[in-house]
Amino acid sequence: MVTTQPLAVVRSVAPSPRPLIGAAAVVGAAAAVISAAGSWIPSLWGDEAASLLSARRPLGSLFAMLTHVDAVHGLSYIALHFWIRVFGSSAFSIRVPSAVAIGICAAAVVVLCGRFGSLRFAVVAGAVAAVLPRLTYAGGEARAYAWDAAIAAVLCVVVAEILVRDRPSRRWWIAYGAVLAVGVYTFLYLALMAAAVGVAVLLTRRELLRSWAVASAAGIAAASPVLVLGLLERNQISYLAHRDEATPSSLLVSMWFGSIPFAVVAWTLIVVAGVGWAVDVRQALRLNRPLPRLESLAFAWLIVPVGMLLLMNIVSPGFTARYGTFAAPAAAVLIALGVRRLVRATRRAGVTRPWVAVAAAAALGATVIPVWVAQRQPYAQNQSDWNQIAAVIHAHARRGDAIVFDEGVRPSRRTRLAMDTDPQPFAAVRDVTLAVPYARESTWHSTAYTVAQAAARGRFDGVGRVWVVEYSTGGLVDTWGITDLRALGYRRTETLVEHRSVIALYER
Template structure:
């Protein structure tokens, strides 16, 4: 006689049957696709130009440059040096590694959320992390910040595994090897970006807040000391090269940046996101205030995900902001490695909201799904804005290159406005999008970037170039001027060209932030 097995109709039963690594893989791949989609549309900008030009250098030239500037990004530049030789120098190729890194970060977020909250928590956290504006932005930018987010997520997961996961059952030798892996990972990630080392503060607070054993605290302290020791050469170089971020002291303070720009992109995302974070932390705060207990979820069952996410989100960034009050050294992108923590707390807030609105299991699932979809909808316009042609600091270099390709001819000369900030100079349009400048003479180039101890070219003034005969035989010049933030056109070099006998033909090409002026003689 056949035995009929009744299907499990309990709410969430099919989801609970999915393995954690399956969830991690699905959302990791989804995040890669989402970040890579349309990533070629925004024009490359100053920081990405630094990445490209540094990566294109011979290794010897790159190391020489790092001794003068950008030492804190040296490991990333070395990686990109190899990558562009495999994948090319297009905007898509340059940004693809960051998309993969964000995918890795999202996968780790699902595993962290699921270790205590189960499959439902993993799925909600995966969705939130996949659409979180800070991560979708980092995933389409050729900088190291996406890598720091991935490294922070996986190293935090490794720490949790060592403290209250399978790592506790390891043999002593294997456990020491795991701690060594943690230390090496922390050191290598800090060489990707020096400020990443502040994550140690959060990890230390997690261990103290969860009352880790003395042996665990001792092992972590040894690792932290080793990491700090290995970072001393990089820290010394960073101090000697501190003038490269001196512009931050002139950046006006805007309090609104600190509440929405860091992780959420726009106010309409930040306001509900912070409300959800507060909702996620409220039960733990209330328990601590009323009963003097550790946050709910700690104790025999292990380290609370809320404790992990809160310390990770607030402590490193808080330390950087405090230091920034004394010495300007911080901008919002530097907190990208804390973005996975923001995703964890927002997801936890959605789960708490679902339980409050629900009541029975089915209503709870529906409310949680609805709140998650609302958050996705709020993030969608930010994602679209991030993929506009001028989304990266208003850069229009791709447009400049296209205009030159359509109008300039072989033998024409080009003169670039050299008065703008180095990261905004139109000359970088030629370096990042060279196809539009084929056959055009760069008459003011003094020292190309690959022979410099700085990351970009050095140029002559127009009179200095003329003294060296650079304009001999030139009949037509294209002067590319940069418009400042107030929309006022610069006139750098224009009078000097007129003194050489060039006159404006009346033909100008206006791009998003630049003006291309035709002069002949």
């Protein structure tokens, strides 16, 4: 059992800053490499298309779009806009910033845990963060969720500095408010981290509650423009009301752990950490000592924001497991705390400590590697097969062929996004149904004519061959535009079936 120690003792067991920062840098670099490795393999998918197509727009057009949709993602779109101007817009390039974010996240976990324990423990916690499935997934996706996790982790590093100091200076509270504000600009629900920090402060340093309230209010007030725009644009996620994503499987497996085997190992270790924390809390209350700071912060970080999201979901459905990404580093910390508890418990039982640590590492590694490998498969990103669509058109289309994309599905599933995100393989074909390109739209995606409307505008005049790319799922293939094509005299002569699409050639 780890007894709660007075503040001065807690500071004395923490590693000195230089080795801690060095270890954080090494772990962070390794985490970034783990997330970046193989991230070029899966096709982009709808949400990533929103990121890329928004970032490609001229800044004036992007700012205009954000007043209509996706204001809550505005900061990440602007940052990606400048990134692709320097590094290009390949799938790998636009996913690299997310891998870097996971590196920062893992490094922050090392620093956070190093403020409350040994360097070895801090490195273990950072290593768990580096391979945690939710974080490696976010690190290979061109969305802001990886940055959400990184900002939440940095915020908790600032909170740790506040908690370990007898009289934290005002600058630490200013830093806390600033990081919180930046977090809300990257992801609206990061505002819920203020509640998690408040619970941790209430449990461990109650005398700091007033300072926490002032700093939290200032940070959220600074982010009020995006909060207002997010409220006005909330209908964007109205489709989530038709999904039931707040399921036991989503919460216990998908949200952070990716597979049932890894979830079993992870939750076992988190429960071990929780039991040990409860014992320490009981002893601290009996001896009138402060509660354990790291465990209190980590459990508040893991439970409070997600719990509030679930309560909000009851009133206004809009929950998806990815929204819990910013709490994933807390899961990594708690898993590491569970390993530490097991090692110390078995030491008292006479079991050699290295074997316990090796067994825990083996269980984690054996169950996490298959998840990481699955995340780097061609269809790993929401089953998208845009790379395959591009390859088929590039290999089989002739100069002057037309192409028609399925417009009968919601924007994030439209097969046109395969061309919008990677135009070069489609250089030989003409997009005959395009009405307004995405760069001139008030939203992030293009709009299109029906086949009949395009024909009335002469778009099919002189066209002998038309490639039709339909969305397909569960064995059901869309037939958008097929009736109108047949009315124009086209007949199907070739069919190529891909993972989530069917590509057909129609000829007159």
